[in-house]
Amino acid sequence: MRVLVAGGAGYIGSVVTTALLADGHEVTVLDDLSTGHADAVPDGATLAEVSLHDSAPVLAEVRPEAVLHFAAKSLVGASQQHPEEYWYANVGGSLALLESMRATGCRRIVFSSTAATYGEPETVPIREDAPTRPTNTYGASKLAVDHMLTSYAVAHGFAAVSLRYFNVAGAAYGLGERHATETHLIPLALQVAAGQRESLTIYGQDYPTPDGTCIRDYVHVGDLSDAHLLALPAPDEGEHRIYNLGNGTGFSVQQVVDAVREVTGHPVPVTIGERRAGDPAQLVAASDRIRTDLGWAPKHTDLVGIVRDAWDVQKDR
Numbered sequence: 001m002r003v004l005v006a007g008g009a010g011y012i013g014s015v016v017t018t019a020l021l022a023d024g025h026e027v028t029v030l031d032d033l034s035t036g037h038a039d040a041v042p043d044g045a046t047l048a049e050v051s052l053h054d055s056a057p058v059l060a061e062v063r064p065e066a067v068l069h070f071a072a073k074s075l076v077g078a079s080q081q082h083p084e085e086y087w088y089a090n091v092g093g094s095l096a097l098l099e100s101m102r103a104t105g106c107r108r109i110v111f112s113s114t115a116a117t118y119g120e121p122e123t124v125p126i127r128e129d130a131p132t133r134p135t136n137t138y139g140a141s142k143l144a145v146d147h148m149l150t151s152y153a154v155a156h157g158f159a160a161v162s163l164r165y166f167n168v169a170g171a172a173y174g175l176g177e178r179h180a181t182e183t184h185l186i187p188l189a190l191q192v193a194a195g196q197r198e199s200l201t202i203y204g205q206d207y208p209t210p211d212g213t214c215i216r217d218y219v220h221v222g223d224l225s226d227a228h229l230l231a232l233p234a235p236d237e238g239e240h241r242i243y244n245l246g247n248g249t250g251f252s253v254q255q256v257v258d259a260v261r262e263v264t265g266h267p268v269p270v271t272i273g274e275r276r277a278g279d280p281a282q283l284v285a286a287s288d289r290i291r292t293d294l295g296w297a298p299k300h301t302d303l304v305g306i307v308r309d310a311w312d313v314q315k316d317r
């Protein structure tokens with residue numbers, strides 16, 4: 001299939017681009033390189049260095065049969081300080097992309113949504129029919145695009161899938177997380193192990209969890225990538241499906257630190273800090289829906305293995 005990957009120079013987009021090429025697809029990456037890296041775009045894919053807002057001529061030329069849409073701003077803290085940037089890039093940019101698709105008759109799309117659309121959960125694990133009450137602008141902007149896709153499916157016959165990622169981690173094809181501003185737990189802990197940072201701050205040890213630290217559902221980027229390839233042909237025109245993507249097992253921040261110590265052999269000094277605003281105690285996915293509908297089954301459920309894959313890429317930088 002001829003596919004366009006918006007945000008294909010980023011962490012997850014570049015892994016999925018590589019998987020699409022391996023599967024025989026013809027891939028154009030559309031990325032403004034605001035946070036992505038040109039050298040993450042694999043050989044074999046064509047890079048159009050353009051923002052979502054200016055995507056129309058690229059789509060008119062490529063005439064993709066499907067779009068995978070990863071391009072977004074994704075820092076929760078920044079989304080609270082500069083909401084206008086998040087509405088403009090994530091919502092305005094997505095609207096422009098959907099209109100570019102409509103203009104060329106392309107109606108198939110897989111969209112990177114997020115667990116942040118749910119906000120503070122009433123029950124864990126979180127199912128797709130849980131209330132969506134995002135607690136930050138990032139989550140709200142992603143939820144707005146989910147709603148956009150529902151209405152485009154109904155009104156314009158789009159065949160859409162929103163994949164709601166939980167905590168994506170690990171590496172595949174030598175591609176790992178590489179952000180100018182790193183806020184995620186596993187890469188930060190690995191930076192300590194690599195000697196790039198003195199210590200890690202654990203944001204709160206007084207949560208109602210067994211060891212007092214927050215619990216998250218870490219899903220391997222390779223498993224996430226598999227889900228995209230399964231989702232791509234799945235919906236009929238007029239249908240918008242929503243699937244959670246997580247392992248269904250939670251690990252605490254302390255367990256992640258222990259795994260990083262085990263993998264790296266580094267003591268990884270920690271200090272206990274204040275809670276980070278907006279952090280729910282537990283976020284764990286119920287992913288039964290995608291397992292049942294598409295036969296998705298994560299292969300990397302072991303936290304130490306996920307951390308090891310991330311370390312193998314990060315230690316060489």
Ligand code: UDP
Pocket residue numbers: 167183184185186188200201202203204214215216253276279
């Ligand atoms: N966390 C932490 N110290 C850090 C970064 C993150 O204790 O330096 C915690 C954070 O409070 C959360 C978990 O690690 O409970 C995962 O955070 P991350 O930012 O990686 O992902 P999020 O769950 O926010 O999407």
